[in-house]
Amino acid sequence: AQSVAQPEDQVNVAEGNPLTVKCTYSVSGNPYLFWYVQYPNRGLQFLLKYITGDNLVKGSYGFEAEFNKSQTSFHLKKPSALVSDSALYFCAVRDRYSGAGSYQLTFGKGTKLSVIP
Amino acid sequence: SAVISQKPSRDICQRGTSLTIQCQVDSQVTMMFWYRQQPGQSLTLIATANQGSEATYESGFVIDKFPISRPNLTFSTLTVSNMSPEDSSIYLCSGNREEGGTIYFGEGSWLTVV
Numbered sequence: 001a002q003s004v005a006q007p008e009d010q011v012n013v014a015e016g017n018p019l020t021v022k023c024t025y026s027v028s029g030n031p032y033l034f035w036y037v038q039y040p041n042r043g044l045q046f047l048l049k050y051i052t053g054d055n056l057v058k059g060s061y062g063f064e065a066e067f068n069k070s071q072t073s074f075h076l077k078k079p080s081a082l083v084s085d086s087a088l089y090f091c092a093v094r095d096r097y098s099g100a101g102s103y104q105l106t107f108g109k110g111t112k113l114s115v116i117p
Numbered sequence: 118s119a120v121i122s123q124k125p126s127r128d129i130c131q132r133g134t135s136l137t138i139q140c141q142v143d144s145q146v147t148m149m150f151w152y153r154q155q156p157g158q159s160l161t162l163i164a165t166a167n168q169g170s171e172a173t174y175e176s177g178f179v180i181d182k183f184p185i186s187r188p189n190l191t192f193s194t195l196t197v198s199n200m201s202p203e204d205s206s207i208y209l210c211s212g213n214r215e216e217g218g219t220i221y222f223g224e225g226s227w228l229t230v231v
Contacts, residue, residue, distance in 0.1 A: 034219065043209055043224040044160070046118065090159065104175065105220055107159045 002027040004093050006108035013081045014116050021076040021111045023091030033074040034092040034105065035065055044090065050074060061085070081115045088112050119146050121223040123210050129229045130200050137196045138226045140210030144191055146221075147214055151185060151195045154207040154225070163208075166193040200230045 003026045013019045025031055035047040048059025055067045065076045074091060091108040120143040130136050142149060149166040164172040164185055172185035187193040197204050207225040 036222070041227075043207075044222040046219050046221060049219055104162050105160075107161075109159045 002031075002093050002095050002106045004091050004106055004108035006089075006091055006111045008111050009109075010112045010114065012114045012116060015083055016080050019078050019081045019085070019113065019115070021089050021091075021113060023074045023076065023108060024072050025074060025091070025093040026072060027093055027095040029095045031074075032094045033065075033067060034094075035059065035063070035074075035076050036090045036092065038088040038090065038110075040087070047076070047089075081113075083115045083117050086113055086115045118219075119143055119212055119214060119221040121146070121210055121212055121221055123208075123223040123226050125226055126224060127227045127229075129231060132201055132230055134200055135196055135198045136200065136228065137194050138208055138210070140193045140195070140223060142191050142193075142210075142212045145214050146191065146212035148212060149187060149193050150211045150220065151183070151193070152209040152211060152222075154209060156205065160209065163195070166195075197228065200228075202230045204228065205230045 005024045007022055033050040036044040037047050038044050047063050048057050048065055050057050050067045058064045063078050065074050067074050088110045090110050092105040094105050122141050124139050151163040152160045153163050154160045162175045163178045163183055164174040166172050166185050166187040168187045168190055182198050184196045207227050209225045210223040211220050213220045
């Protein structure tokens with residue numbers, strides 16, 4: 001079974017400061033890892049993913065995430081937060097070897113990011 | 118990114134009725150999925166929509182309650198049957214283009230059952 005934990009329901013950060021949204025995962029094999037963002041009254045937008053290769057993944061809107069296999073983590077980061085980054089962020093995982101017939105992404109419960117002007 | 122459009126975007130429905138949500142994707146999408154996001158909750162996969170055959174449902178979801186069709190590669194429908202207030206959710210259509218590829222989401226259909 002695969003699972004995702006986002007330990008913080010809410011993260012508050014001042015505009016211009018660096019931000020981190022935490023995610024840890026559990027899979028039986030090697031993971032595909034994703035971050036999505038949901039703005040108010042909108043669907044999910046893809047930010048970035050880790051499939052293989054470099055542990056530091058760069059994505060949309062200046063976000064990046066670092067894959068740490070030993071800590072089974074995939075924290076989302078941004079060097080300088082913007083007020084417009086305020087949204088709900090979801091981490092998701094899929095076991096790479098779950099089989100061709102299973103594409104189920106398991107999502108974390110989400111972290112609400114509030115960037116304070 | 119894949120283009121995924123859904124309709125209706127929002128609806129208020131009466132208890133006991135059924136509503137069909139339509140999803141159109143671009144031609145490069147291969148797999149299509151339906152997710153549910155209950156208020157204040159995360160996303161849960163309802164089923165994988167299979168072209169020309171019955172959908173593959175996840176545990177806790179059944180065809181009688183959530184019939185799904187996918188008559189061709191780029192179109193799918195999800196019906197929420199005999200709705201109750203507990204069905205008030207966002208229903209999201211999604212798709213990807215290749216094995217292990219990114220799953221993209223539509224804007225969602227926000228249903229409120231009264």
